[in-house]
Amino acid sequence: DGGITQSPKYLFRKEGQNVTLSCEQNLNHDAMYWYRQDPGQGLRLIYYSQIVNDFQKGDIAEGYSVSREKKESFPLTVTSAQKNPTAFYLCASSTYMAEQYFGPGTRLTVL
């Protein structure tokens, strides 16, 4: 079945550590996106990528980094510079100008 997978579902890290969240899609979509979700704030765009080896900052990119070495994969690294990293992170993908399909999410808790 085609879809988007995110791993792990739950992630715990100590303050000051970098952590990488995985996102893989087998939908053959060109575009991929990372969102952060906090209660009552909807979804906010962190980074997006339209094509392999290219990506752009979203609205809240500070403290995050991404790579897009393969069409299927778009990992997100939450760095120690992110001041409040505890949140629910959602990955999505789409074809050009079509609706976005979302993964199941990763809940990151920084202790």
Added chain:
Amino acid sequence: AQSVTQLDSQVPVFEEAPVELRCNYSSSVSVYLFWYVQYPNQGLQLLLKYLSGSTLVKGINGFEAEFNKSQTSFHLRKPSVHISDTAEYFCAVSDAGGTSYGKLTFGQGTILTVHP
């Protein structure tokens, strides 16, 4: 720049009653509009979308929405809700001109709670 306002943060309703979740948007360009549903600790699932054509859009699970360009609204409706409709609903907008390559701007979400 675009923005989306969901006018109600929480909507309680009894089972089998009708419901309307309100969404207004602001944009200087033509838009595409979407409604997504999110169940607890899960990703988002597309309910319906408006790209062009008929302003009344039907989606999954008996939901429908009407695009009103003059009022810049895209309200979501269901004539009779079920307990299983309890979830958070998000309205989203993207630039139809393609300059932002399909980036979505989301509203803050509306939590629909269906009581027996």
